[in-house]
Amino acid sequence: MKKNILMIYPEYPATYWSLKHTLKIVNKKTLMPPLGLLTVAAMLPLDYEIKLVDINVSKLKKEDILHADLIFVSAMIVQKESFNDVVALCNALNKPVLAGGPYPSAxxxxxxxxxxxxxxxxxxxxxxxxHDYENGNPSRIYRSEIKPDIKNTPVPRYDLINVKDYGSILIQSSRGCPYNCEFCDISVLFGSKPRQKTIDQFIMELNAIYDAGFSGLINIVDDNFIGNKKLCLQLLMAIRQWQISKSFPFTFLASTSIDLAAETEILDLMAECAFTQIFIGLETPDENTLISISKKQNVKYNILESVKIIQSKGLEVLAGFIIGFDTDTEDIFNRQIKFIQESGIAVAMVGLMLVLPGTRLYKRLEKENRILHETCGCNTHMLDLNFIPSMEKEIIIQGYLKVLGTIYSPEKYFERCLTLLSRTPDRAFKKRGIRRNDVQSFIRSFFIQGFSGYGYLYIRFLIKSLMINPGNFPLAVILSVNGHHFFKITREMLKMTKLESSSVDYSDSEIVEKYELQSDNQAI
Incomplete structure (x- = not known):
């Protein structure tokens, strides 16, 4: 029975994660496509007519909604405001809505x-x-306690999007994480035993992305790419062969745990496959906190040395940090700054603690009557906590702003980037080469950043990067372009919160003065 299905992906707000200002320089519309909707689209009957509207790429038109028999909407918690707007519009036009994804599920x-x-x-x-919908008797809620075998998951419908609109394309080889950190909802949503796709499935998906005309960064959105190390090795060997056969059209980003540093064979294969970035949840430099939140895997290793090992293989480490743990003391802000600077982690995603539904942390705080309200899903911009913290809330908020204002001052950021470049060989760019879009992005970066308020620091950074390792100059350009986003969004936050009049002492990093030097005419 033929149906017209409209899939809608709500707007993603401008945050540290969105890289909004970076995307304008590299001429992309948004960071990543809605993999969940693309995958569900591949599960629908072949005679269904499917259209996908990603509001981050194009406007949602009333005519598209009116043409559809049924609307599919998926969203993360951070997209809930746009999600609610989409649902309200569909309701006004009397169109039924099916919702799924992290936010609706929670x-x-x-x-x-x-x-x-x-x-x-x-x-x-x-x-x-x-089946129920076509027979006129659908239920309101569908759920299953059984985790699906993703070996049966079809290749996502990448043909429903223009892949060139996106800064990266998403792909998945496994779901689930073997660890069970107190604050994390991954094991709740996807289980603690990683479930794998077959190698053939993964290669078919790479082919689908390649055939759609994409070249660039592939983000492998596994919860922990090395959750099953034996299968990870086998997959990497297949990726290496595929990359060689296609002349390395892709670079890769994946999320792993810190024990990656101890897996020399995996690290070497990642470098050979042109992995360029690894995201790791480091959370905090405080060992007692790591133990209290059940992140014991981070306690087993010297974190700074582990980061250096990964960087030495040509992989940039991106990391997540959290402020607002029960065991945090008032020195945590300076300790986070010191750790981040020493680590050479340029992209340090520092956020306030969010208590997510279903997690062990949520259940504990609920028993202690400390949950205040549902989280907004944005732990970088909404300067609020959805729980009663151990430390005074205002101290946490102001300390958090101090961390952001320091690490994303141009001087401190470029300092970390130089540390990274001094540790990182230029393997990936030797494999993929320099492409026209790289040159165009550099030209745009030079005219935008070179004539900005921090232009001197930008030029000095590029010159020093050439002195350290000329082969890594493309990485230096990428780092500087990302920095443009972080500088602008940090400056916007500091102005929004009127940090200049704060009673907190920021003299160590001279945050306000540094940002006041930046010109207001940075239009991009």
Whole structure:
């Protein structure tokens, strides 16, 4: 029975994670496509007509909604404001809405306006929903306690998007994480035993992305890429062969745990495959805190040395840090700054603690009557906590702003970048070469950043990077372009919160003075 399906991906707000200002320099519309919707689209009957509107790329038109028989919407918690707007518009036009993804799955009991919910992973549920929908008796909620075998998951419908609109394309080889950190919802959502796709599946998906005309960064969105190390090695060997056969069209980013540093064979294969970035949740330099949140895997290793080992293989380490743990003391802000600077981690995603539904942390704080409200999902911009912290809230907020204002001052940021470049060989760029888009991005970067308020620091950084390792100059350009986003968004935050009049002492890093030097005419 033919149906017209409209899939809508809500707007992603401007945050540290969005890289909004970076994307303008590299001529991309948004950072990444909605992999969940693309995957669900591949599960629908072949005679269904499917259109996908990513609001981050193009405007949602009323005509598209009116043409559809059914609307599919997926969202993360951070997108809930746009999600609610989309649902309200569909309600006004009398179109039924099916919702799924992280936000609807966690908050379906409080969401209004949605007719049907897919709770959790769709593979075991979407076929039953379609059967019921076509027979006129769909249920409101579909969920399953059984985790699906993702070896049966089809290749996502990358043909539904223009891949060239995106800064990276998402792909997945596994779901689940063997660790169970107190604050994290991954093991709750996807289980603690990693489930793998086959190598053939993964290669088919690489081919689909390649055939769609994309070249550039592939973000492998596994919860922990090395969750099953034996299978990870086998997959990397296949990726290496594929990359060689296609003349290295892609570079790769993956999320792993810190024990990657002890896996020399995996690290070497990653470098040979043109992996350029690794994201690791480091959270805090405080060992007692790591133990208290059950992140014991980080305690087993010397974190700074582990980061250096990974960087020495040609992989840039991106890392997540959290402020607001129960065990944090008032020296944590300076300790985080010191650790981040020494690590050479240029992209340090520092956020306030969010207590997510379903986590062990949520259950503990709920028992202690410390949950205040549902989280907004944005732990970098919404300067609020959804729980009662151990430390005074205002001290946490102001200390958090101090960390951001320091590490994303141009001087401190470029200092970390030089540390990274001094440790990192130029393997990846030797494999993929310099491409036209790289040159165009550098030209735009030079005219935008070179004539900005921090232009002197930018030029000095590029010159020093050439002196350290000329082969890594493309990486230096990427780092400087990313820095443009971090500088602008930090400056916006500091102005928004009127940090200049804060009673907190920021004299160590002269945050306000540094940002006041930046010109207001940075239009991009």
């Amino acid at each position: 908050s379906f009991e409080s969401i209004t306006g949605v007719d049907y919910f897919i709770i959790g992973e769709a593979e075991n549920l979407i076929t039953q929903f379609i």
